Amino acid sequence: MPILDRLFVASTLAVSLVSPVFADPDDTFNIYVAAGAQQDSNLFRQAANEQSDTVQTTSLTLALSKPFAQQRFSLDATLIDYRYSKNDYLDYQAKNYNGAWNWALSYRLTGVLSASRTEAQNSFVDYTESTPERRKNVRQTDVNHLGAEWQVRGGWRLLGGLTNTEQSNSQTFSQQSGFVLNTWEAGAKYLWPAGSYLQLLRREGDGEYIDQQLVSFAMLRAPFNPQHDTDFRQIETEARLFVPFTGKSTLSAKLAKQAREHQHFSQRDYDVYVGRLDYSWQPTGKLSLNSSLRREVAAYQDYASSYYLGDGVNLQPTWQISARTVMRLNYDWQRRRFDGELIAGLAERRDTLQSIRLGIDWLPARWATVTTSIQRDSRKSSRDNFDFSTNILSVNARLNF
Incomplete structure (x- = not known):
């Protein structure tokens, strides 16, 4: 029986059972069990020789949330098993977690201590590898953060924080190498009684590429030297604005100048403006729209580039068809x-x-969710043989306990 048929049968049986136990967002402890299948017509995002595959996923999530006086502790831990029907050498298990302690020493001095980990296959949009045994390339990202906010007087607040970010790849990915980055941040925030705020931050940090070896010009001259550095410094000045216009719409904006300076090869440096503008609107109780404009920067190091600037638009309308059915377009x-x-x-x-x-969420019971979607992704590139298109069909079912 094909995986989509098996999943449909399993989902139907699950939601047809009468269960007296279900999750509640206010519960201290919740368990989520999910299964899904995704049919991808062009798994490796190729211009030619497209290969389709079906990816089956099963997951278990344990969620804990506990308030204690002015403190709140939370932890989500998820184990996801990925199985590829044709390219089974890509199979892997992801162990993800997100924990936080929202602390308060007084009503004026609050903050958060958090730690998170995500594991996922590097996207074949960016990672291209023709050798099958090197296609499996799982990226692990760990972020540890300590942040504090002190209400000085009225709406004025002082902000500060420390962040440790570590990113690693299971295979060499020279364009987007793994790194360790330690940063500090400091700034100020003004909060108006209506909920609007304006925030200014300065963020600086030192980074080290963890899977690159320095090749000096004494060892290999230009233009053949790849100029992969070992250390960098990152500096960012950021402004944020949040405005709740009415009970039906909000606006948030970010504008920042980000610079990365390398210790040995200044040709890899960049100094650019990035930002984001988000607008949410809910004209009726059943219709809503989230929209955004963004500019982002990401390191992408080869002979033809050191980074890329991405300008993007995102639209997400949602229609609450009934009390148990929601249609989403992204x-x-x-x-x-x-x-x-x-x-x-x-x-x-x-x-x-x-x-x-285009997706539909169906809630047959408080303890069950079934989601189906159809998706089309494509790329047009100035590089030969970089164009691609793919169609993705997915079905997922989740039970909450």
Whole structure:
């Protein structure tokens, strides 16, 4: 029996049972069990020789949330098993968690101590590898953060924090190498009685690439030197604004200048403006729209680039068809400009990516959710053989205890 048929039968049987036990968001402890299947017509995002595959997932999530006086403790831990029907060498298990202690020494001095880990296969949009045994490349990202907020007087608050970020790949991914980055941040925030706020932050940190080896010009001259550095410094100045216009709409904005300076190869440096504008609108009780504009930067180091700037638009309308059924549409468009080339005269790379997804969530009972979706992703690139398109069909079922 095909996996989609098996999943449909399992979901139908599950929701047909009468269960006296179900999760409640206010419970101290909850358990979530989920199973799903995703049919992808072009798994490796290739322009030619497309390969389809079905990815089966099963997951178990344990969620804990406990208030204690002015403190709140929370922990979500999830184990996800990924199984590929045709390319079973890609199989892996992801162990993710997100824990936080929202602390308060007084009503004026509050903060958060948090730790998180995510594990996922590197996207084949960015990671290209023709050798099967090297295609499995799981990225692990750990973030540890300590933040504090002190209410000085009235709406004025002082902010500060320390963050440790570590990212690693199970295979070499020279364009987006693993790194360790330790940063501090400090700033101020003004909060108006209506809930609006304006926040200014300065963030600085030192980073180290953990899977790159320095090759000096004494060892290999330009233009053949890959100029992969070992250390960098990152500096960011950020402004944030949040405005709740009415009970039906909100606006949030971020504008920042981010710079990355490398210890040995200044050709890899960048100094750019990034930002994001989000607007949420709920015209009726059944209709809502989340929309955003964004500019982001990401390191992408090869001979033709050191980083890319991504300009994007996202639209997410939602329709509450009934008390138990919700329809969601997600459209995302992004244009990437790759800059910081090492060799003059190389053809510039420009990519345009689009994704459109239509999904339906069905809640047959308080303790069960069934989600189906159809999605189409594509890329148009100035590089030869970088175009692709793929169709994705997915079905997921989740039980809450």
